[in-house]
Amino acid sequence: MERYYFCKEHELAEGEFFVKTILDRKIGGIKLDDKLYFILDYCPHAGAPICKGKVKNIIIKDDELVAIRCPWHNWLFNIQDGLPVIIHIKQKLLHFHYEILSNEIYIML
Amino acid sequence: MNSKNKIIDCDLHNTFVNQSMLYPYLAKDILQRIKTRGLGYSQELYHKTAANKRLDAFTGDGATAGSSYEKIIEDWIDKHGIDYAVLTGEGIIGISSMPNSDIATALSSAYNSWLVEEWLSLDKRFLGSLHLAIQNPEHAVSEIYKWANHPQIVQVTLPIANTLPLSHRFYRPILQALNDTNLVLSLHFKQPTANNYSSTPIGLLDSYFAWHSLICLPYQAQIVDLIASGVFDELKNLRIILLEGGFTWLPHLLWRMDKEFKALWQEIPTLKHSPSEYVYQHFRFGIQPKEEAPSSDYIKSIVNMISAEKLLIFAGDYPHWDADTPDYAMQNFIKEHHHPILYQNAADIYNFIN
Numbered sequence: 063m064e065r066y067y068f069c070k071e072h073e074l075a076e077g078e079f080f081v082k083t084i085l086d087r088k089i090g091g092i093k094l095d096d097k098l099y100f101i102l103d104y105c106p107h108a109g110a111p112i113c114k115g116k117v118k119n120i121i122i123k124d125d126e127l128v129a130i131r132c133p134w135h136n137w138l139f140n141i142q143d144g145l146p147v148i149i150h151i152k153q154k155l156l157h158f159h160y161e162i163l164s165n166e167i168y169i170m171l
Numbered sequence: 172m173n174s175k176n177k178i179i180d181c182d183l184h185n186t187f188v189n190q191s192m193l194y195p196y197l198a199k200d201i202l203q204r205i206k207t208r209g210l211g212y213s214q215e216l217y218h219k220t221a222a223n224k225r226l227d228a229f230t231g232d233g234a235t236a237g238s239s240y241e242k243i244i245e246d247w248i249d250k251h252g253i254d255y256a257v258l259t260g261e262g263i264i265g266i267s268s269m270p271n272s273d274i275a276t277a278l279s280s281a282y283n284s285w286l287v288e289e290w291l292s293l294d295k296r297f298l299g300s301l302h303l304a305i306q307n308p309e310h311a312v313s314e315i316y317k318w319a320n321h322p323q324i325v326q327v328t329l330p331i332a333n334t335l336p337l338s339h340r341f342y343r344p345i346l347q348a349l350n351d352t353n354l355v356l357s358l359h360f361k362q363p364t365a366n367n368y369s370s371t372p373i374g375l376l377d378s379y380f381a382w383h384s385l386i387c388l389p390y391q392a393q394i395v396d397l398i399a400s401g402v403f404d405e406l407k408n409l410r411i412i413l414l415e416g417g418f419t420w421l422p423h424l425l426w427r428m429d430k431e432f433k434a435l436w437q438e439i440p441t442l443k444h445s446p447s448e449y450v451y452q453h454f455r456f457g458i459q460p461k462e463e464a465p466s467s468d469y470i471k472s473i474v475n476m477i478s479a480e481k482l483l484i485f486a487g488d489y490p491h492w493d494a495d496t497p498d499y500a501m502q503n504f505i506k507e508h509h510h511p512i513l514y515q516n517a518a519d520i521y522n523f524i525n
């Protein structure tokens with residue numbers, strides 16, 4: 063695993079994906095409630111640029127989660143764990159680990 | 172994009188940035204009425220939860236997806252190596268449901284002129300589909316004859332379900348004109364409206380999910396009705412493309428019609444061939460939206476059962492939310508079938524010379 067520079071800490075906005083290509087992979091970074099998440103910008107369904115979709119608060123019964131809605135076929139994935147919002151979908155998002163050094167974010171690849 | 176096949180996309184939804192772009196093509200008195208109420212054709216009955224168009228198909232300047240030539244070329248035509256794309260419009264299919272037939276016919280003429288002058292002229296790869304106001308067959312026929320000789324006009328688009336079945340004599344002049352001018356008829360679905368209610372035989376259902384799951388129903392009905400009416404024995408040149416209705420239900424329909432025919436042929440005495448034979452001669456099926464079975468082998472089996480590689484054509488449906496890229500769509504078919512489906516079947520039905 064190696065570190066690849068992604069962006070400065072302050073460049074990630076709350077609730078909005080920032081996409082960057084690292085080693086031919088499009089990776090989307092997002093800040094949710096001050097926590098950071100990095101996912102592959104590729105929907106496991108049909109390969110859509112999923113970070114171009116809408117970040118939505120989804121309410122299921124009494125639970126609430128923050129999901130990304132794929133811009134193509136409407137599939138929803140929980141951004142925090144990458145799992146599909148409904149059990150009938152078997153695919154999930156690919157996450158990346160990151161490190162912060164001197165206010166700079168690095169993705170582990 | 173790694174598909175090396177030649178590709179004809181039979182269903183690309185172009186549109187105007189906003190309705191005022193049709194104004195130059197409308198007569199003053201019609202324009203005066205439209206300016207106060209908008210173009211007026213209804214499109215959406217359901218509060219659906221899917222966005223109508225892919226969210227990445229918008230150019231970000233407020234214009235609607237499918238209205239920018241450059242974005243269509245970048246996002247779709249060049250990206251996927253599409254050789255030809257048939258422009259099928261967006262929403263304009265609603266004119267056939269408008270109660271004001273004078274406005275409907277004015278919009279039909281305006282759209283067709285706008286299509287030819289502002290889209291087909293942009294790119295030789297664009298082919299055009301005329302939109303007709305089916306409630307006025309005389310006007311529809313005049314539009315067909317007006318544009319049939321344009322080298323890029325290859326077909327007309329009508330809704331899959333209308334006030335009457337398509338075989339009804341009221342619409343016959345339209346089918347006759349298509350037969351005589353060599354244009355293809357493409358049938359595309361649209362949401363139910365006030366006078367075009369026929370979404371399911373059990374009535375209007377509650378959700379877009381329910382309606383969208385049952386899209387195949389009017390397609391099956393038009394196939395059976397047109398064949399049984401004997402229209403193909405009369406109009407031997409009539410070719411029909413069914414867009415977005417699916418095809419994996421075809422084995423049932425073909426086997427069923429042929430079985431019923433053996434018992435009930437006296438009801439349709441004009442038929443010269445078995446009913447299924449007419450499907451191969453006169454119908455083609457766009458493959459979008461992609462069938463998602465537990466295994467693509469099941470789809471391949473179905474194709475095998477009925478030689479569907481003769482019947483299927485690639486349709487992308489860009490920029491709608493459930494559009495399929497060529498590579499994604501081809502996952503359901505064996506390699507030998509890619510060329511016919513992506514290119515040759517459409518080239519044949521449009522009578523391409525080269």
